[in-house]
Amino acid sequence: MTDIFEVPTPDNELLEKAKQLRLASIKTSQTNNDDRIRALNLMADYLEKNSKEIIEANIEDYKKAEIKGISKSLLSRLKLSKEKLNLGIEGVRQVGNLIDPVGQIQIKRELSKGLILERKTVPIGVLGVIFESRPDAVMQISSLAIRSGNGVMLKGGSEANLTNLAIVSALKEGLQDSNLDENAICLLTSRKDSMAMLNLEKYINLIIPRGSNELVKFIQENTEIPVLGHADGICHLYIDNEVNLDMALKVALDSKIQYPAACNAVETLLIHKDTASEFLNKAIPMFNSNDVKLIGDKKSFQLGVAFEANYEDWQTEYLDLILSIKIVNDLEEAIAHIQKFSSKHTDGIITENINNANKFMSEIDSSGVFHNCSTRFADGFRYGFGAEVGISTQTLPPRGPVGLEGLVTYKYFLRGEGHIVDDFSSGKLIYSHKDV
């Protein structure tokens, strides 16, 4: 990625694309639920019609990437099998089954007779999405954007350019057949545009980065546009003294190994000193037999943890089969450690003591606070949102796993009959403030 880590000024060609996208997004925001669902189905139809071309384009990309000698993991993410494609197409249709996030009435209030205030959800406008290899992301992101009445500017990894182009042209054919504007989806392929997008604050309302922590951090630091996403996921699990040991072992293992590369996997295990030796006696062989490398503080090292931790470990997101372990004197010390090192993603406690659980859950200021369950549940699909736009670790909303609601905002609609403020300050009229 480093070769695109600069932020050039947008050239006229890019500005022209952005303007067209902006106009198309305004049209898209006017469409009703049926129009948008119909568009999604047509997009899916054309993906099916063009699947041969899409697969061929992907084979081309893959060959080039092999010759270029990119990493195995990148290659596997680049590969778009027929199965992957069909899953992606099915996903596009399923987005149509999600509840329409647009036009939801949040407030309806009579301010005074004949003066009615409404607060309704509306599309954000234009989304800017920057992602790496995975071409299937194009289908998912585009369908979520259209579902929520937004326009979207996409920039994928250059190694997937041919595949992305083939997918987007199919999606645009679908939009053409519907009564939506095909310019609502805009794909950037040239390297120089890739980061110039960050300077389009006049045209893009929200940036959604999909990629390495390195990429996300860079984006957050180099744009005035709000960014939906998170850099680090340093999640903690605290094993209390009043604990069901089997449950603690089971949840700790799942939180680490169920999918170690995920941001909601646990990185640091905190253990109450009274539980430590009994827990570690069973945990060390369990983790060893699952190829988890354990790195512990002095006390846990003395209790048999293989490697000794340094300060760095408490602030490292391993994203791997590595787990740092610290023994604490009490709940307070555990909370203090988490308040210091947590990336505010998800932190959990295992305890049979409900007061300790409540204290932990209210004093830890993370987007997710869990009691007696795996940190891996921190996910939009598992929360029942149907789709996940991203996970935010910021304090202000949207926070935690964000579903479609992250792609809409709201607007105040006030309708009167010639009402003026002076009549209220003069006392001629009074506010009723009656919700209707």
Next chain:
Amino acid sequence: MTDIFEVPTPDNELLEKAKQLRLASIKTSQTNNDDRIRALNLMADYLEKNSKEIIEANIEDYKKAEIKGISKSLLSRLKLSKEKLNLGIEGVRQVGNLIDPVGQIQIKRELSKGLILERKTVPIGVLGVIFESRPDAVMQISSLAIRSGNGVMLKGGSEANLTNLAIVSALKEGLQDSNLDENAICLLTSRKDSMAMLNLEKYINLIIPRGSNELVKFIQENTEIPVLGHADGICHLYIDNEVNLDMALKVALDSKIQYPAACNAVETLLIHKDTASEFLNKAIPMFNSNDVKLIGDKKSFQLGVAFEANYEDWQTEYLDLILSIKIVNDLEEAIAHIQKFSSKHTDGIITENINNANKFMSEIDSSGVFHNCSTRFADGFRYGFGAEVGISTQTLPPRGPVGLEGLVTYKYFLRGEGHIVDDFSSGKLIYSHKDV
């Protein structure tokens, strides 16, 4: 203000204050509704007990300011009369009557048997408030912060230092008598700290600027901390061709003169060409007799508007008895002008044609879109929020007038019985996603 327009690194003394405030804010976030209401009443009690000292401190500040020769408008805002103080104290008590914004359940969902997800509102943490002269703001801001379970760091204009100190010491006495931590309110008085606050992103979660556009712009550009507020308020009112002329005149006048210094006052009037001459025949004398200076485009100039407008006028927030006027060919031209020049605060249309109203309200992407009423209604109190924390012109929430809900965020609480994700991926368990 310019003399404080630099952002120094916080010194140890300030960092120490920030740490204490952070800890106090965590305690405050644990308090229940009754605790916080009781604290507010005690804060009000001590303001009453100390009102003599507060008034005397203000007289001192006022004398110094006079000698220093600060502007009349600043002097009048600095002045804290007994009446103003009593209103402020009454305001502190009234904040207790507002609905508790904390602990509101937004989502309660069974993900699977025994695995319950809750999304509840929680305090944001620490608010940083930077404001100019008006010492009564200290009472209002502090009470809103405590009401919503937050800690607050305050920095007022140095010319009001003695008054602010007297008020804050009374507020802290009130907190001491309640079971809240007095450190939850922290006042900065030294000039060097004033802007160093912008570098406290580790301790402050939200900055609320109260002051000139110049101050707000500077803050927005010089901190990584989210800022709740707005720089410009360039509001438009469009007079359509199908219009009730008397209503149009009445609303246009109110939108301009009811309080011209407010951000929700109209700055530009757009008039459909077919209505222009008839409207201006009545509007020009009406505005003249109210000392409103009219600046118009060529067409309106030819129809009798006194001064001719240049490009600058369309992007100027006069905050004064000045109004720019432009004649447009149709609704589309009006919408295009607003999309280009609006600061996305509040824009209105006067028309008898409901389709035109709906088109205007859905295509204009401002936080407030009004039909047949004055732009001056864009206000938290008039919307029935009971309090106004600020008005946001950003696209993402919180948007428009922001009440107490702007001082809380939310958190996901997940409680299980040893649930692990592997049981769901293996198919042993399935998600129910049932709202309960």
